[in-house]
Amino acid sequence: xxxxxxxxxxxxxxxxxxxxxxxxxxxxxxxxxxxxxxxxxxxxxxxxxxxxxxxxxxxxxxxxxxxxxxxxxxxxxxxxxxxxxxxxxxxxxxxxxxxxxxxxxxxxxxxxxxxxxxxxxxxxxxxxxxxxxxxxxxxxxxxxxxxxxxxxxxxxxxxxxxxxxxxxxxxxxxxxxxxxxxxxxxxxxxxxxxxxxxxxxxxxxxxxxxxxxxxxxxxxxxxxxxxxxxxxxxxxxxxxxxxxxxxxxxxxxxxxxxxxxxxxxxxxxxxxxxxxxxxxxxxxxxxxxxxxxxxxxxxxxxxxxxxxxxxxxxxxxxxxxxxxxxxxxxxxxxxxxxxxxxxxxxxxxxxxxxxxxxxxxxxxxxxxxxxxxxxxxxxxxxxxxxxxxxxxxxxxxxxxxxxxxxxxxxxxxxxxxxxxxxxxxxxxxxxxxxxxxxxxxxxxxxxxxxxxxxxxxxxxx
Numbered sequence: 001x002x003x004x005x006x007x008x009x010x011x012x013x014x015x016x017x018x019x020x021x022x023x024x025x026x027x028x029x030x031x032x033x034x035x036x037x038x039x040x041x042x043x044x045x046x047x048x049x050x051x052x053x054x055x056x057x058x059x060x061x062x063x064x065x066x067x068x069x070x071x072x073x074x075x076x077x078x079x080x081x082x083x084x085x086x087x088x089x090x091x092x093x094x095x096x097x098x099x100x101x102x103x104x105x106x107x108x109x110x111x112x113x114x115x116x117x118x119x120x121x122x123x124x125x126x127x128x129x130x131x132x133x134x135x136x137x138x139x140x141x142x143x144x145x146x147x148x149x150x151x152x153x154x155x156x157x158x159x160x161x162x163x164x165x166x167x168x169x170x171x172x173x174x175x176x177x178x179x180x181x182x183x184x185x186x187x188x189x190x191x192x193x194x195x196x197x198x199x200x201x202x203x204x205x206x207x208x209x210x211x212x213x214x215x216x217x218x219x220x221x222x223x224x225x226x227x228x229x230x231x232x233x234x235x236x237x238x239x240x241x242x243x244x245x246x247x248x249x250x251x252x253x254x255x256x257x258x259x260x261x262x263x264x265x266x267x268x269x270x271x272x273x274x275x276x277x278x279x280x281x282x283x284x285x286x287x288x289x290x291x292x293x294x295x296x297x298x299x300x301x302x303x304x305x306x307x308x309x310x311x312x313x314x315x316x317x318x319x320x321x322x323x324x325x326x327x328x329x330x331x332x333x334x335x336x337x338x339x340x341x342x343x344x345x346x347x348x349x350x351x352x353x354x355x356x357x358x359x360x361x362x363x364x365x366x367x368x369x370x371x372x373x374x375x376x377x378x379x380x381x382x383x384x385x386x387x388x389x390x391x392x393x394x395x396x397x398x399x400x401x402x403x404x405x406x407x408x409x410x411x412x413x414x415x416x417x418x419x420x421x422x423x424x425x426x427x428x429x430x431x432x433x434x435x436x437x438x439x440x441x442x443x444x445x446x447x448x449x450x451x452x453x454x455x456x457x458x459x460x461x
Contacts, residue, residue, distance in 0.1 A: 016366045018375045019395070019404065019432040020100065022112035023425040025415060027051060032415060034094060035119040038145070042087035043138050044079040051116070052415060054094055054426040055408025057178035057247070057306065058388035059188065060446070061095075065117075066390065066406070068094045069190060072155025072175040074413035082136040084226045084241075088143055088154045091122045091174045093188065093206065100393070100404075100430070108375070109397060114428060120206040121145075122190075123152045128172035131158030136225070141172065150207075157225045166195055166237070167219035169211045174199075177245045177261075178306050178388070183253030183447045191258050195219060196243030198258055198283065214244065214258065214281050215290050215348065220265075236266045246307035246389075248315050251444040256283040257315060257341070259296060261303045267352030273297065274352020277359065278304055282341065293348045294341055297359035301333045305387035308405075311444040313342040316365055316389065316405075324384035326409075326417055326424045331382035334368035336389075338441065363439070366431065368407065383409035383427055391445065392430065402432040403443055 027035050029049065038048035053070030060066055073089025095118035103111045128151045130141040141159045143152045153174035160171040175193035182188065182200075187209065190199050196218055200210035220237035224230035230240040238244075238260055245261035259280045267274040276298040281290045296304065301319035308316050316336045324331030345358035372382055388408035395402050407429045411417075417424035435443065 015437055016371060016405070016431050016433045018108060018371055018429065019397075019402070020103075020108050020110035020112045020430040022098070022114050022428050024054060024096065024114035024116060024428070025051070025422065025425045027116040034092070035116060036090070036092060036121060038090070042074070042089055044074065044077065044085065044087045046074045046087065046089075046413070048089070050074055050413055052413030052426065053410050054096075055383075055386070055388040055428070056410045057176060057190070058390045058406060058408045059179045059181045060390045060392050060406070061181055061185065063393070064098050064100060066096050066098055066392070067179055067181060067188060068096060068388065068408065069176040069179045070094070070413070071177060071193075071410060072173075075155070076412040076414055080136060080138060082225060083138065084157045086155050086157045088141055088156050090143060090145070090152045090154055091176050093120045093122065093179065093201075094118070095120070098392075098428070100395070110395065110430065112428060112430060120203075121152060122174065122176075122201060122206045122208065123150045124208045125149050125151070127151055127170070128153070129159060129161045129168070129170045130154075130172050131156065131160070133158065160194075160223045162223065165219050165221050166223040167197075167213070169197070171195070171223075175241075175243070177243075178247035180247055180249040180256065182249075189247060189249065189256060191244040191247040193241060193243035193245065193261070196238050196258075196260070198244060198247060198256060210288070212256070212283050212288055213290070215279070215293050217264070218243075218260070218279070218281070231265070234265060235269070237264060239263070239265055239268065242303065246304055246318065248307040248309040249446065250309050250312045251446045252312060253447055254285055255312075256285060257281070257307060257309070258283065259304055259307050259317070261305070263352060270352055272353040273356035277352045277356045279347070279355075292341075292344075292346045294344050295347045295355040295359040296339065296362070297356055299335070299337070299362070301335065305385070306389040308389040308391060309446070310338065310438070311442055314338060314340050314441050317362070318386065318389050318407075320386060322384055324382045325380065326411055326414060327384035328418070329384070330379035331369050331384065332379065334382060334386050335364060336366040336368070337362040338365045338438075366405075368429075371431070372429070383411065383424075385410040385412070391443075395432070397432065400434060402434055405431045405433060407431065
């Protein structure tokens with residue numbers, strides 16, 4: 001099997017296996033409840049502490065600890081189309097202990113028993129812009145939990161300044177899609193679809209401390225409350241609800257690589273190969289500058305959900321369709337591709353069709369639908385939105401060191417899909433691979449500062 005990607009013709013090599021799978025549907029607070037301590041319900045009648053959407057983004061911390069982010073909240077059920085059915089759900093980071101252990105019985109080689117140990121709400125110390133809700137028949141978008149120095153973000157689509165572009169950092173609307181932990185373990189970086197942006201937060205408090213601007217042209221000039229109205233109002237920039245979807249951090253902790261979910265509006269409208277060209281921003285963390293813009297060309301998927309670093313120049317990209325469990329259909333495309341930005345062409349200022357001719361080279365690393373199928377998980381049971389990627393701790397298997405790759409699903413907060421109790425849980429799949437599966441590439445684990453493991457011990461007991 002071979003794939004033509006950009007100007008490269010490269011074979012698929014990997015023989016990745018499924019090691020474990022597990023679900024998370026409850027916490028010490030109760031079934032489908034997180035540990036935010038929030039009471040009451042949102043505008044759409046959903047509990048403010050609803051546990052769901054955990055696989056929008058996932059990051060490895062240390063030991064058995066992972067961090068995950070739901071996206072903008074429960075909006076898959078219709079209640080107010082004027083604000084895209086969004087509500088004042090406060091974005092949050094969930095800290096999870098996975099309890100990965102060897103399986104002494106039948107089934108997969110390992111077991112995982114995910115346990116939620118902490119929920120951190122995301123906020124800004126500076127004032128944010130909230131919608132008053134009058135025009136849409138809903139209450140003000142300002143959370144009642146706000147204090148003078150703690151202004152919470154929310155997923156509600158009208159929390160923006162209509163007189164400024166979507167690149168206004170004062171906007172209270174936040175749609176988290178990926179998360180990466182800093183090497184010292186004290187902060188994390190989260191990519192946002194609304195801006196699009198990359199934000200840095202303190203891990204202990206969830207307070208935003210820094211903003212990284214994407215390249216010029218990634219934002220839209222005229223933000224709006226619905227996908228359709230925002231698309232109609234803009235001819236350039238990211239497609240609504242398809243902004244900065246994936247985020248990787250290099251093992252040395254010095255650079256971030258963010259990728260849009262789909263082609264920009266202008267690249268899509270131009271037709272040709274550019275309609276499948278996704279733009280990536282390589283960000284230098286120390287300076288905060290975007291140092292390069294690269295192009296990724298879709299193969300058969302409809303978009304990209306996440307990206308994770310193998311080393312300082314090679315990455316795995318999660319390309320998928322929207323089919324499978326939670327969509328009432330059968331999954332087809334859930335594939336991870338290996339890309340290389342070493343000597344890649346900077347596409348800054350190029351139109352999509354030109355940039356498509358110099359897209360980064362890519363090879364197929366893992367066909368998730370196939371591997372899950374080999375383990376008895378039929379396409380209709382493969383989650384539609386496998387969105388989160390993270391490398392985890394190495395394990396020993398048959399005397400070999402095996403690296404682990406964790407994949408999580410965003411279940412849209414619909415655990416009881418189609419009215420069937422527990423039919424669409426938050427799921428985690430653990431895949432194993434060795435150096436021989438990388439076809440000449442080398443896996444370099446993310447570096448860890450001395451405080452990283454200590455932080456886990458102190459705050460996540």
